Amino acid sequence: MFATIESFWHRLRRRLSRNEWALRHLGLSACEGASEEPGLLLIQIDGLSRRQLEAAMATGRMPFLRRLRDHGQYPLHTFYSGLPSTTPAVQGELYYGVRTGVPAFSFLDRSLGEMGILFDPDWARRFEEKFAAQGDGLLKGGSSWSNIFSGGAAPEESNFCVAHVGFGDAWRAGPVLSILAFLLLQLPAMLRITCLVILELLIGLPEAARGILRGQWFSQELGMVLSRMCVGVALREIVAIGGKVDVTRGLPIVHLNFLGYDELAHRRGPGSRFAHWSLRGIDRAIKDLYLAAYRSQRRDYHVWIFSDHGQEDTHSFATEHPEGIKTVVAECVEMMLATHAAWRARSNGHPLPQLFRRA
Numbered sequence: 001m002f003a004t005i006e007s008f009w010h011r012l013r014r015r016l017s018r019n020e021w022a023l024r025h026l027g028l029s030a031c032e033g034a035s036e037e038p039g040l041l042l043i044q045i046d047g048l049s050r051r052q053l054e055a056a057m058a059t060g061r062m063p064f065l066r067r068l069r070d071h072g073q074y075p076l077h078t079f080y081s082g083l084p085s086t087t088p089a090v091q092g093e094l095y096y097g098v099r100t101g102v103p104a105f106s107f108l109d110r111s112l113g114e115m116g117i118l119f120d121p122d123w124a125r126r127f128e129e130k131f132a133a134q135g136d137g138l139l140k141g142g143s144s145w146s147n148i149f150s151g152g153a154a155p156e157e158s159n160f161c162v163a164h165v166g167f168g169d170a171w172r173a174g175p176v177l178s179i180l181a182f183l184l185l186q187l188p189a190m191l192r193i194t195c196l197v198i199l200e201l202l203i204g205l206p207e208a209a210r211g212i213l214r215g216q217w218f219s220q221e222l223g224m225v226l227s228r229m230c231v232g233v234a235l236r237e238i239v240a241i242g243g244k245v246d247v248t249r250g251l252p253i254v255h256l257n258f259l260g261y262d263e264l265a266h267r268r269g270p271g272s273r274f275a276h277w278s279l280r281g282i283d284r285a286i287k288d289l290y291l292a293a294y295r296s297q298r299r300d301y302h303v304w305i306f307s308d309h310g311q312e313d314t315h316s317f318a319t320e321h322p323e324g325i326k327t328v329v330a331e332c333v334e335m336m337l338a339t340h341a342a343w344r345a346r347s348n349g350h351p352l353p354q355l356f357r358r359a
Contacts (some may be wrong), residue, residue, distance in 0.1 A: 019248035019292070031250035031298050039299035041247055042255040042306070043286055044147075046087060047262030048279075049310020050078055052270050061276050062283040064290075065305065074305070081309040087257075088118040088127070088148045090308040095138045095151035096131035124148055124163040142253035143246045145239045151255060159242055160235065189241055196233045196281070204228045207274065224267050232260035232278050240285040247289070250298025256289070258282045262311070270311035 045053075054076075057066040068074040081090050084104050092101035106117040116123045128149045131137075137152020143159065144150045150158035158164035208221035236258055243256045260278040268274035286305060293301035321328050 019245050028245070028249060030248075031252070034250055034252075034299055035297055036300060037252075039247070039250065039293075039296075039301040040253045041243070041289065041293045041301050041303045042253070043243075043289060043303065044255065044257040045261060045279075045282060045305070045307045046257055046259045047265055047270070047309060047311045048307040049270060049312060050076065050307075051312070052265075052276075052310065053307070055271065056276055056279045059276070061279045064283050064287040079306055085309040086118075087308050088124070091147060091149050091151065092127065092131055094308075095149055096134060098131050098134065101131060102127060118148055119162060121162055121165050128163045139253055139255055142251045142255070143242075145242055145254070145256040146235060146259060147255060147257045157246075157251075160239065189237060193234055193237045196237070197229045200228045200233050201225065203277075220267075224264070227263050228260075228278075231263050233281065236260055236281060236285055240288055243289050244292040247293045247296045247299070247301060250296060252299070257308075258285065265311045269313055271313060 048056075053062070053065070056062045057069065060066075065074075069076060082093055083089070083100055084102065086102065086105045088105060089100065089102040092098045102118065105119075106115060108114075109116045118124050118127070131149070132152065137150070139151030139153040139157075142153055143157040144153040144161050146160045148162045150161050150164050155164055204225040208225050211221045211224075212218055239256050239258065243254055246254045260282060261275055264278055265272070265275040290303050293303050317325065
């Protein structure tokens with residue numbers, strides 16, 4: 001009898017699910033007959049180091065992740081990002097197995113004589129095509145949300161990815177009435193997004209004013225207010241909604257990336273209250289995704305939560321050594337020449353300016 005009641009409850013909840021309604025009204029494909037097959041939901045918190053994660057859990061900013069850890073479901077492991085410690089390099093290795101495939105987030109390409117930056121769709125696409133030539137990506141058959149690369153996901157399943165800018169094709173090319181129907185189905189979420197955006201505006205403007213009074217650039221502070229609203233709230237909520245729809249569809253692998261903390265940590269520091277403020281919203285979004293994956297009737301999901309790299313508090317080299325790097329290197333070379341015979345023999349009596357030119 002209890003099995004019958006439970007089965008009826010699952011069928012009723014599935015019939016009333018907004019995500020199920022979204023599948024029907026948006027015409028999205030679903031994986032049927034794979035309910036016993038494993039699936040993987042990858043949730044990335046961009047730029048969050050282990051130290052800051054543990055601090056956020058200790059101060060109550062991430063209660064859901066703390067609960068997962070304390071109940072023994074999720075042990076903490078240190079994740080080595082590799083070099084360079086940037087999102088594009090980590091995702092290049094994660095998706096395609098290519099180590100150190102990206103020189104930096106921004107760099108000088110001497111062969112082209114241009115500055116490359118991985119926020120530029122052309123540069124991101126160029127690198128991904130090079131990686132994809134070596135084999136299929138990890139996300140083939142799945143979906144990619146708010147990442148640098150698509151990871152092998154089809155263009156219509158690559159949403160807010162730099163290499164495929166904008167909504168995926170299923171969202172861009174969908175009938176207007178279907179999209180409106182989806183928005184109506186997600187009306188509670190849309191209202192929440194609106195309220196949160198207004199709240200971020202009310203909090204962000206005084207914070208920006210304090211930054212300007214401390215000597216920060218007006219344009220950068222204004223940009224941070226917009227980033228808090230668009231990336232920290234609106235994009236986070238839309239990505240979470242899309243991820244829940246995709247696990248309801250039963251896609252074999254889904255990867256979502258939450259950017260809000262990383263954006264704010266770059267501006268005020270990784271341990272700042274300014275940056276940690278965003279973690280509560282990310283924690284709630286992870287909880288919603290975790291429950292959606294657990295309840296999915298089309299795939300048996302594992303949920304992995306990780307960060308691609310971690311931001312740390314540092315001192316600026318220019319502040320610590322205002323005389324510049326050339327002077328510091330020269331002092332080191334002079335010290336080595338004075339104390340090590342091997343260095344003296346190798347220098348062949350060349351003065352320091354010639355040694356710099358040889359380097």
